[in-house]
Amino acid sequence: MDSLNATAATLLGFLHSGEASGYELVAIAEELVGDFWTVTRSQVYRELAALAERGLVTAGNTGPRARVPxxxxxxxxxxxxxxxxxxxxxxxxxxxxxxxxxxxGHLDRDRLLCHVDHHRTVHQQRLKTYQARLESTGIDAYQRATLAFGIRYEEAVLAWMDDLPAILGPPD
Known part of the structure; x- marks a missing residue:
């Protein structure tokens, strides 16, 4: 049997929890792995068709909104x-x-630091989201381990952003 690519394997991993439509799998991917692994809508539908052709998943009857489980x-x-x-x-x-x-070096320092500040806001929000998820019930040890990595990553990025003005040195 041909080996799986990471996107196909991700979908099979999600389907261990039960049947799901492509639409639902996109939402699951966004929630569970979207911050560290990109799975696009087009990839999901392409991979589901390929997985069905290989006999690794079966497609059910079309349901509401043309969704196929x-x-x-x-x-x-x-x-x-x-x-x-x-x-x-x-x-x-x-x-x-x-x-x-x-x-x-090809960009005005203030504009560069403005870009950094924009990203800081995103990373601060991700950190809060991960911390809240970690406090929720119903997550297993593997999800907890993934969230712990996410928290440490965001903390490291934010610390690096705090240090960045000193790393870049004084303005020219």
Whole structure:
């Protein structure tokens, strides 16, 4: 059997909890992994069709709003089990603000720091969201571990932003 890509495996992982439509899977992805893994609507529908063709999910009858529920098959469970035991690749940071800062010598310092302040607001909100989720009931140890990483990441980014004016040095 062909190996799964990360998006396909993510969908199979979500379907372990029960049937879901593409629309519902997009919402689940956004809530559970959206801050650290991108899954687009078009990817979800493309992957669901491919997974159904491979017999890893079955498509149910079209329901309200033309939504099709998908259910994980035994072959899908086996494919996911093979994927999850494979060591994950290393991460690659893709942070647009860092790219702008890398070329910051071509930008007015005040504008650059304005961009940083905009991002600070986003990271402060994410930190609050993660902290609130961590306090909620019904999350398992793995979700708790993921949230703990998110909290530490956001705290590190915010600390770096606090240090950034000193790192950049005095204005020219």
């Amino acid at each position: 998908y259910l994980l098959t035994e072959a899908g469970r086996e494919a996911f089990a093979q994927w999850i035991i494979t060591p994950p690749g290393t991460e690659q940071i893709r942070y647009p603000l860092l790219l702008t800062i890398a070329f910051g």
